[in-house]
Amino acid sequence: MTAFPFQIHARDGAARTGVLKTPRGDIQTPAFMPVGTAGTVKGLTVDQVKSTRADIILGNTYHLMLRPGGERLKRLGGLHKFMRWDGPILTDSGGYQVMSLAQLRKLDENGVTFRSHVDGSQHRLTPESCMDIQADQIGSDIVMQLDECPALPAPRERVAEAMELSLRWAKRCKVAFGAREAQNLFAIVQGGTDAELRKRSAEALIAEGFGGYAIGGLAVGEGHEAMLATLDVTAPLLPQDRPRYLMGVGKPIDIVESVARGVDMFDCVLPTRSGRHGQAWTDQGSLNIKNARFAEDETPLDASIDCPASRDYSKAYLHHLFKAGELLSQVLLSWHNIAYYQSLMARMRTAIAEGRFEDFRARFAAQHRGGD
Numbered sequence: 001m002t003a004f005p006f007q008i009h010a011r012d013g014a015a016r017t018g019v020l021k022t023p024r025g026d027i028q029t030p031a032f033m034p035v036g037t038a039g040t041v042k043g044l045t046v047d048q049v050k051s052t053r054a055d056i057i058l059g060n061t062y063h064l065m066l067r068p069g070g071e072r073l074k075r076l077g078g079l080h081k082f083m084r085w086d087g088p089i090l091t092d093s094g095g096y097q098v099m100s101l102a103q104l105r106k107l108d109e110n111g112v113t114f115r116s117h118v119d120g121s122q123h124r125l126t127p128e129s130c131m132d133i134q135a136d137q138i139g140s141d142i143v144m145q146l147d148e149c150p151a152l153p154a155p156r157e158r159v160a161e162a163m164e165l166s167l168r169w170a171k172r173c174k175v176a177f178g179a180r181e182a183q184n185l186f187a188i189v190q191g192g193t194d195a196e197l198r199k200r201s202a203e204a205l206i207a208e209g210f211g212g213y214a215i216g217g218l219a220v221g222e223g224h225e226a227m228l229a230t231l232d233v234t235a236p237l238l239p240q241d242r243p244r245y246l247m248g249v250g251k252p253i254d255i256v257e258s259v260a261r262g263v264d265m266f267d268c269v270l271p272t273r274s275g276r277h278g279q280a281w282t283d284q285g286s287l288n289i290k291n292a293r294f295a296e297d298e299t300p301l302d303a304s305i306d307c308p309a310s311r312d313y314s315k316a317y318l319h320h321l322f323k324a325g326e327l328l329s330q331v332l333l334s335w336h337n338i339a340y341y342q343s344l345m346a347r348m349r350t351a352i353a354e355g356r357f358e359d360f361r362a363r364f365a366a367q368h369r370g371g372d
Helices: 048-050 061-066 072-076 078-083 095-100 127-136 156-177 197-210 225-237 252-259 268-278 314-323 327-353 357-369
Strands: 008-014 013-024 026-030 030-036 058-059 089-094 105-108 109-113 122-125 143-144 182-187 212-215 244-246 265-268 279-282 285-290
Touching: 008 327, 013 048, 013 268, 013 327, 026 030, 026 279, 030 058, 030 143, 030 327, 048 327, 058 061, 061 072, 061 089, 072 078, 072 127, 078 127, 078 197, 089 127, 109 127, 122 127, 127 143, 127 156, 156 182, 156 197, 182 197, 197 212, 197 225, 212 225, 225 252, 252 327, 252 357, 268 279, 314 327, 327 357
Parallel strands: 030 265, 058 089, 089 143, 143 182, 182 212, 212 244, 244 265
Antiparallel strands: 008 013, 013 026, 105 109, 109 122, 279 285
C-alpha cells in the first residue's frame, strides 16, 4: 500500500500544518471535512461547498450502501461523478452505525448484519465487502477500515473486546484493500478513554502499516475533558509522517484544542445540523438567530469571511427567514457555518506557520468563554 505523500510544513508545539497530496488534489492540514452522508452536504450545492474552500468532503458507506446502493453508484461512475464533486472524498466505513444503530444490527466475528432503517431489508458488511464498497463502488480516495466502538461510558472489558475486534478487522481490511496507487487506507485507533488500550491499539496498527491513522471512539458520550485527556495519550503514539484524523469532532473549541495536540483532520455534522436549527457558529460560540435580540440587528454574521451567507445578509434578515419558516434560512446558516469552519482552519494553519498558535489558542478560548 502506497500512502499519499504527507508533508509537514511547520510546527508550533504539537500543532502542525502541512499538506496531504492526493490524485484529486491537495488537502491543506489541519483540515475540516464537511459531511456529505448520502452524497450531499445537507442544504448546499457542490459549488457552495467549494466556495468555502473545503478541500475534501466525507461520505458514509452505510447510508450510500442503502441508497442509492453501491452497485448502482458503480454503474453511474462512482460518487465523484454522481454528485459532481471532483476533489478528494473520504468515506466512513459504517463503523459508527455499528454503534448508533445497535438495535438494528447483529455483530459477529466476521462482520455486521444491518436491518435497514429505511425499509427493513438486510445488508451485510464484512471487512472485505466494506473495502469493495468504498474503494470500487463508491470510488473513495481515502477508505476507512471497518471498526467497532461502544458508546461511552462502557465497561473496560467491553471496550477492550471492541478494540481487539477492530484490530482483527483492520488486518483483514488491509489484505482486501491490497496495493492501490490512487487510493489510501486509514486505520482506526480504538480503546475508549483507557490509556493502556489506546496504546495497545496504536502499536498494533502501526506495526501493520497504514496510510493514515484515525482516532475513533471519541465524541460518543465521554465529555470534552475526557476526550482531550485521551488525545494527550493517543496522539503522541502515532507516526509523525502520517495524517492523524479525529473522527466526528466537533465544536470549534474541540477542534482548536485537538489541533494543539497534533491532530490534522476532522469531520462533523455539526455545522449543517446547527444551521438547519438556527445556530450560527462564531469565535464566541453559537448564536441562536431565532432569538428576539436579532430581530433588528443589521450586522452580518461575520463580514471577515468571504462567503455571501456570512457577509451579505443581516442577522435581522436571517432571523426573519427562520421565523417565517423559509428554507433559505437553513441554506444560508449551513453555508455560513461551513465557511466559518473553513476560515477557522485557515487561521490556525497561518498561526502555526507563523509560530503564534499558542497565542491564537489562548485568545480563542477566552473569546469562546465569553460567548453565548
